[in-house]
Amino acid sequence: MALPVLICDDSLLARKQVRKSLPESFDADILTASNGLEALTILRSQEIGLVFLDLTMPELDGIGVLEAIKQDGLDCFVIVISADIQPEMQKRVTELGALAFIHKPVNPEKLIVILKHYGLI
Amino acid sequence: MNTVFSEEQRDCLQELINVAMGLASDKLARFLNTFVHLQVPAIELVNSTQIPAQFEAQYSSAEAAFVSQGFLGNGGVRGEAIVLYQLDNAHRISALLGYDTDSASELEMLTDISSILTTTFLNGLAEQIDNQLSYSAPRVLSSRQNNVTQALIDTACHWELALKVDISYQLIDHSFNCDMLLLIPGEAVLNIQQILDRIVEEY
Amino acid sequence: MSNDWLTGPILEQLNSGVLVVDEDFQLVYLNSFLQRHSSVQLTEVKGKSLFQVFADVPEAWLRRKFASVLELQSPSFSSWEQRQYVIKLPHLRPVTSSSQYMAQNCTMLPLHDPTGRRYVCMLIEDATDAFVYQQHLQTTLQKLEQSNRVDGLTQVLNRRYWEEQLKLEVQRAQRYRQPLSLLLFDLDKFKQLNDQYGHLGGDSVLIELTARVRALLRDTDWFGRYGGEEFGIVLTNTALAGAVEVAERICLAVSSKAVTFHEHSIQSSISVGVAQLDTTGDRAHEVLIGQADMALYNAKKEGRNRVISYSAGETAFMVKTV
Structure with a gap:
């Protein structure tokens, strides 16, 4: 059964990059959101197994989304994909419950390693 | 002027710049040993004749500086990067860079700071488009004794289009703000558009 | 380092310095340009610390520069305009050149070897020509500024600059409530003198009298040529009584001794008008100029070779005659 996946990034290019980096063997049903509020609306209305989340976005940023997921007790895996790659930021998102942190531009091999690690493929 | 870039090209450029900012901030944070707060840089394409007016209000005080550095890459990517900032901001970051007024003049400090900001950022941009840039030595085009607006007018008239990137660096216990302008000549804009199209097609 | 036929010889014949150090600032390479200019042999200094071989380099500054090149993997620059040289080297210009050492533009670049080890390469370009031109330019600009202020014949201030100073001193005196006086004086019967001894004779009298007057003034006074044979002196922090005293000394200094021109002995005098702000x-x-000029007019009218000060009552007279 296909895994419902949400890609949330304000940049179309970035969303495409993530989609293209996913391995063909990964059976996913992909939805997209271009800011944090859109993402939360989707997350609250349907079951999402995995979220690829950007941090710097208009309306509501990635940190805000992580906080809302934690507060609402939503059940999904979050992998943060961000241009802000400083160690302090990585620590912060991990504390907020993110599974992993990938820096932009996305490296497909690294993504596969992470997906395998968490048994998603 | 905004029409010269399609929405897709613009989105692509914005993303490349965001990532470049991230790479630059990470390097700066490691180098300065402090956390650098990254803000999404706003990009704007402006007709170069509009630049002086845009910056006049912000930098009309005598305490502003303006440093220029040329860059040149493969495939006809070239232009001039300009960093504008208030001098008291420069003094704040200079302390972090370990300068003391005895060993370096104010001008030397200004060129160093600008060069570090410009080259780390542009290297991050070049890395993503598989390019390599070389740089000319930074030059202070205006500091306290000269008029920033006039210097901008003199510089801007050589270029058709400018990519304005508002960069704001905030350091954990200091704030440092500056503006960066990438001035790009007409034919280089075409080359950059081709590169953007290639990236958009790839995905 | 230079083992192929193309880049090797070019590097060795380059008219710029090339230096490479490793992360510990140990010298890895110096090209011939640097070896010759600094009189060191690469074979002798390879592996030694840069700061040991070139003891004069600004160590703390250079360490910081190299650290930024290595950490940020981006170039760093140094311009002769801000720092004349990084490594003290002699230049090849004639000895008349005013700078003793080679002015340098330096570029510091990150390098890697195939194993990934990191280095810094410093390119040193000779900018002595630009440095020398810049110095000439500055000297010329200074001379130009000087000649913009000074009257060519008498070497006192010219009218434009003198009037600017008068204006500034008047503002200052008003702000700080200090007295200020003005002397205007005129060489008596200058036309007659020119007719009798020629213009060169007249000029030599002007030169001599300005020299005598200048000797009587303080550094803070402004002495300028106001017209052909008319001069002005701004006396800062001086009230009318003091100004009259100075004027009388000046008057006497001119009339007491003749000016020698060739075989002639030329007797001359001046009339002085004094006014206080x-x-x-x-x-x-x-x-103020109008008032001093008025007093000068009266000094002429009353028989020349004298000092007359302006008094407030004369305003009515001035208004009437205009």
Whole structure:
């Protein structure tokens, strides 16, 4: 059964990059959101197994989304994909419950390693 | 002027710049040993004749500086990067860079700071488009004794289009703000558009 | 380092310095340009610390520069305009050149070897020509500024610059409520003198009298040529009584001794008008000139070779005659 996946990034290019980096063997049903509020609306209305989340976005940023997921007790895996790659930021998102942190531009091999690690493929 | 870039090209450029900012901030944070707060840089394409007016209000005080550095890459990517900032901001970051007024003049400090900001950022941009840039030595085009607006007018008239990137660096216990302008000549804009199209097609 | 036929010889014949150090600032490479200019042999200094071989380099500054090149993997620059040289080297210009050492533009670049080890390469370009031109330019600009202020014949201030100073001093005196006086003087019967001894004779009298007057003034006074044979002196922090005293000394210094021109002995005198600043407002300096000029006119009228000071009652007279 296909895994419902949400890609949330304000940049179309970035969303495409993530989609293209996913391995063909990964059976996913992909939805997209271009800011944090859109993402939360989707997350609250349907079951999402995995979220690829950007941090710097208009309306509501990635940190805000992580906080809302934690507060609402939503059940999904979050992998943060961000241009802000400083160690302090990585620590912060991990504390907020993110599974992993990938820096932009996305490296497909690294993504596969992470997906395998968490048994998603 | 905004029409010269399609929405897709613009989105692509914005993303490349965001990532470049991230790479630059990470390097700066490691180098300065402090956390650098990254803000999404706003990009704007402006007709170069509009630049002086845009910056006049912000930098009309005598305490502003303006440093220029040329860059040149493969495939006809070239232009001039300009960093504008208030001098008291420069003094704040200079302390972090370990300068003391005895060993370096104010001008030397200004060129160093600008060069570090410009080259780390542009290297991050070049890395993503598989390019390599070389740089000319930074030059202070205006500091306290000269008029920033006039210097901008003199510089801007050589270029058709400018990519304005508002960069704001905030350091954990200091704030440092500056503006960066990438001035790009007409034919280089075409080359950059081709590169953007290639990236958009790839995905 | 230079083992192929193309880049090797070019590097060795390059008219710029190339230096490479490793992360510990140990010298890895110096090209011939640097070896010759600094009189060191690469074979002798390879592996030694840069700061040991070139003891004069600004160590703390250079360490910081190299650290930024290595950490940020981006170039760093140094310009002769801000730092004349990084490594003290002799230059090849004639000895007449005013700078003793080679002015340098330096570029510091990150390098890697195939194993990934990191280095910094420093390119040193000789910018002595630019440095020398810049110095000439500055000297010329200074001379130009000087000649813009000074009267060519008498070497006192010219009218434009003198009037600017008068205006500034008037503003200052008003702000700090200090007295200020003005002397205007005129060489008596200058036309007659020119007719009798020629223009060169007249000129030599002007030169001699300005020299005598200058010797009597303080550094803070402004002495300028106002017209052909008319001169002005701004006496800062001086009230009318003091100004009259100075005027009388000047008058005497001119008339007491003849000027020698070729075989001639030329007797001359001056008439002096004195006024003290007593008005306010933007045009106060013009009013002051008018008042001193008025007193000078009266000194001429009353028989020359004398000092007359302006008194307030004369305003009515001035208004009437205009």
